[in-house]
Amino acid sequence: MDKNALYYQVPYVKEFDAAVTSCEPKDNRYIVELDTHGFYPEGGGQAADLGTIGEASVIDVQEQALKDGAAEEKLADERGNHLVRVLHFVDRPLEVGRTYHCRIDWERRMRNSRNHSGEHIVSGLVHEKYGYNNVGFHMSDVMTIDFDGMLTWEQLMEIETLANQVVLSNRPVKALWPTEEELNTIDYRSKKALSGDVRLVDLGGADLCACCGTHVMTTGEIGIIKILSVLGHKGGVRVELFCGFDALRDYQKKHDQLLNLSRLLSIAPLEIEEALKQLMEQSRQKDYRISEINRRYFELKAESLKNHTGVLVDVEDDMNNVELRKCCDHLMKNTCATVVGVFGLKDVKQSKDSGDAAWNYVIGSGTVDVRSRAKDFNALVNGRGGGQKEMIQGSCVCSYDTLEKAMKEVMR
Ligand SMILES: [Zn+2]
Structure with missing residues (x-):
């Protein structure tokens, strides 16, 4: 710590003149020492000052304590009794002996x-x-x-x-x-x-x-x-x-952000928390109702397909991946099919007869290792995906006819 440093003696000095006492190149930078310490070096948890020395930008300032010893003391004396070295890392060389005008980045x-x-x-x-x-x-x-x-x-x-x-x-x-x-x-x-x-x-x-x-x-x-x-x-x-x-x-x-939320929800800013709690509760109840409706739908679907044997190909609209998985699981357990493939159209505007379409799929079986067939299946339907030997999931782009054909050829 240099008691004589400007940042201690005259705390709000923003600009000062200082002579360069040394300048050494190091790793694309130059380490410069000045006869006046005005840039605060990193220390005590506080980051270093930045700024300029002449045209040079100060990138970092570090303090180096002088060790005991005659040479160091002499150096300290020559530098005007500075008991520390303050190393200014700058982006260009500066002339030793020349006085430069220094500016501290005051906002920082x-x-x-x-x-x-x-x-x-x-x-x-x-x-x-x-x-x-x-x-x-x-x-x-x-x-x-x-x-x-x-x-x-x-x-x-x-x-x-x-x-x-x-x-x-x-x-x-x-x-x-x-x-x-x-x-x-x-x-x-x-x-x-x-x-x-x-x-x-x-x-x-x-x-x-x-x-x-x-x-x-x-x-x-x-x-x-x-x-x-x-x-x-x-x-x-x-x-x-x-x-x-x-x-x-x-x-x-x-x-x-609070005002934007308030406009979006048409709720006063300080009432948003309470209103959101209610909305989340309503959403949870809605999710529960949807899963109940789905469960009944899966039951009806399985009932209508219960005697289906071999490979079963089922198309569903408007189902997310979790629902596709649940649907597949239900059909696997409640029909006589050996392999069940449930396909969901990614785009609600498309239908089974739209020609090439983007699909999410879940394929499951209690007896056939579907994982070992995934690669061949994906190759035929322009798809990607995988999973366990009982169930795989992924996505593909092809027509319904291609899907059905690939299912029957590969998943037998
Ligand atoms: Zn402190």
Whole structure:
């Protein structure tokens, strides 16, 4: 951690001038070091700053701690007492010794800062109220915090309200660099035992935590803090959340979707859940009635074909694959046929006499191994499919006459 870095000393510096102290090619990129550290390097769960150095695009920034040793100390001194190396990965070479104008991708930095500050407030409140620790923190499309204890959705909703109260009270955010003696007297959150310079971030009294990341200057800048989900994770929970514009965009997207659903169903947005439960129940009852009607239909059909022997070819309209299977099963059990083929027209506008048509099929038998005949059958009917030796299913494209002929030839 470089205490003198611009992102610590002058938090909202968006542009600065810096001289290149080294530039080395590596894997189609160039690793550049600057005499001023203004780009935040990845660390503390926070992603690196991006931006430009002159015309070069910054693709990544990584911090490398200097090891002990005279050479390293000399290097540190030469670099203006920087105790770390900050490696800027850029897309083109830069001239050593030349001063360049640097621009930080400010939208990205602020998004990271809002997220990071929001995360501290939530972690601080959870720690204060339940004593659980933040044991993992990730920022990508969505931010996640892992806690080492169980939290219910209701508890988290209470934390969310408290967190947004801290935001709305717009308290100042301060970074402190206490001495070792001072540190011993302060109660703060920390993930690990710390040595050397320790930076404490005070989120307006809502949280005090050792942190190397960037933060907003007042809690109001975070914007809304919205918890999205909670899942069990390694004996504790993983919480997903959005802050600021991420939360706003998420709200806009979900609200638009709710309004579309409301129009589609002609139901007021906040009544959709109840109405959907009723619709699902009605649909379940309908499914039950359809399966009862089908069952009676299969019985009647089997009754009318009960004396049919040999290969039975049956055509059904408007049946899905499950119904075709049930129909085949019924005819296998209740007729004298050795092999039963049930064919359903895929297109309801077509009929048995339409010529070439697309079919779904189910073929079953209690005595003939239909799987071993599937290949020959498919070859004749321009089809594909397979299954078990008692039952195969698939689809084909051919006329009814071809179907019937193939059944009688192959499935004997
Ligand atoms: Zn932090």
